[in-house]
Amino acid sequence: MKLQYQLWLIFSGLFIVVCFAVYVFISNTYEQRLQVGYEQLSVAQGYTILERIKNTYPNSPNRSVGYLRTYSEQTNSRLIMLDDEKRVYADSYQQLEKNARVNLDILNRQNIAPSSLFIKTDSFGYVQYTIFSFETVDSEGYLLMVQGADQLYDELTSFRIWMIRTLLVAVFAFFFITYFVSSWFSRPIRKMIAQLKKITPQKREFSVKYQRQDEIKELIDATQSMVAELNHYDERQRRFLSTSSHELKTPLATMQFILENLPYVRDNERTYREYIQDLSFQIQKMKQMVDQLLHINRLWDQPLKLETLYTQDVKDYLLQTFQHIARQKQISLDFNFDQVKLYVDRTLFLRGLENLVSNAIRYSDQTRVVKISIKDDNQQIKISVCDNGIGISIDDLPHIFEPFYRSNDATTWNQEGSGLGLTIVKQMVEMHKGRINVDSEKNIGTCIYILLPKG
Missing domain, CATH: 3.30.565.10 (Histidine kinase-like ATPase, C-terminal domain)
Known part of the structure; x- marks a missing residue:
């Protein structure tokens, strides 16, 4: 996969992860704030009701039921009074018998008053439970307020839908922006690749214009230096081969001349000896030259000890x-x-x-x-x-x-x-x-x- 698409996918993926994290964080924060607002409203209503009805507890259950029904209609809620053992004392709906046990999570908390609990039910949708504790001269008790919370979750759902739409627009916009940015960022690299593909053993040219001073600039400069060094090396190698061939040709020509004329001077001992000495000298010279050529070639390959x-x-x-x-x-x-x-x-x-x-x-x-x-x-x-x-x-x-x-x-x-x-x-x-x-x-x-x- 090309670098451009890798960058595009990586940054887009990271942005999606960030958007999801932002969505979860903001959604949860907004939900908590809505719940706090509803809880504060319920607490204010509950304390107002308690001031009116706590004097009927525990001696006037009928009056308590009447008050509970009245305030239940006003607050659009169900009100249940509980004794100190959290058994039913009075129910605004009159569906629970006196002294009945109510099994709710909010009643099992250690520090329960005043606090709210929001629960999704199958029959009634979202329900808010709010409990209060109160004391009278003779005893203590609890007030449980049960309210529908569908409006809260309607607001939360609307907010979440708005956030999802907003983030989707942001994601698509970021996709396009990231695509063009990754294309712009990888353009010098594509130019480098195009130039490198044009390099052949017969033609080594590399030229990429790049103005920014960054790692890509360093890479371009290093590549240009490498290509220039290769060209210099090739030129030096050609000159070396040409010169060495020429230098070896001279003693070879001399040796050929000596060998061709050696039979004709065989009768002249002095001249013959001089020819042999010259031949030996040329052989030694060639041997020395070849040894040094091999030594120079080995120098670049062997590491320094x-x-x-x-x-x-x-x-x-x-x-x-x-x-x-x-x-x-x-x-x-x-x-x-x-x-x-x-x-x-x-x-x-x-x-x-x-x-x-x-x-x-x-x-x-x-x-x-x-x-x-x-x-x-x-x-x-x-x-x-x-x-x-x-x-x-x-x-x-x-x-x-x-x-x-x-x-x-x-x-x-x-x-x-x-x-x-x-x-x-x-x-x-x-x-x-x-x-x-x-x-x-x-x-x-x-x-x-x-x-x-x-x-």
Whole structure:
């Protein structure tokens, strides 16, 4: 069932329940007020009658009957006098014998005088019983007044019919109002659904105009961001596949050239050995490139395994990895580490830092220094890797984190590398909810800064 109809039915159902509760409450309240009014009238009449006839009790039953008949006709009621044991003393209708017992609920109450009881009977319709107690010098007794109450219930019935009609009109009006309100409320959602149905793998567009600042606005904004992110992801994926295909094509073409010409240089041992070395180099380059491509693909799928990593462990790892190649290239590794604890994915973090240091060593001149620092910077950890090598031009800086991107200077520098190292570093930083910045100057050097939140 559509949301519009669900809202319509829910609010309409709630309104019907509220109307029913209001009907019951007001009807009962009105009935009680009518009964109170009739009871007050009967009490006033009863006390007036008692003042006239109580002096005839208990010694003049005939006079009592006469008074009761007179006042019974005046008040259009039946009057019955009872003794202190609630037995009949006199009856205005003269139908009950003296000392007869009367079985009525109102006579069984603990505090009975003065009070009224309204009862629906089969023969006489609604009947009102009102009882009074009185005392004389010698004894005490009761006066029971029995009156027809059809007029009260006629008024109550008329009032209930009027209420039902009024509430039915209100319910139908509310049905229409709720239908249009639910339609208006769900219109943006219907627009969203229509836009989402138009989305295909080839075409992803989502645009819904909505002015109110509420949860639906947040949902629309989130959906637009999601679609934009999907488009960005697809574009990045297409570029990645295109670039990776191009990058893999180069070593494959070189390998094909070597293999095609290898039989012709078999007699020249030196040339043959160079061909074999070039072939081995291209194979290793392709293997490295494929491994890094798989690593990048796995980065987004695997969850972070965060753990505590001490700066001394980082220093030991980098020394173990790079001290020999740095010594071979006559490059010094300058460590400046604060005693802080890193809360990171150990494997991913060390892999990213290894790529930065590897690049710094690769693009440094001989007899140079690579500076590596980890500093405690308030609520974050600041990591930097600086070299004094060839630097990066201003035009190349915005693109250095793209897969397979290598600046012209790096290409002419004739250094090895797949062009994926900085891409892996950026992914590592983003997965740790950090930031990465680059500061570089041509022929002076490059500094890469990473800011990670503290664990």
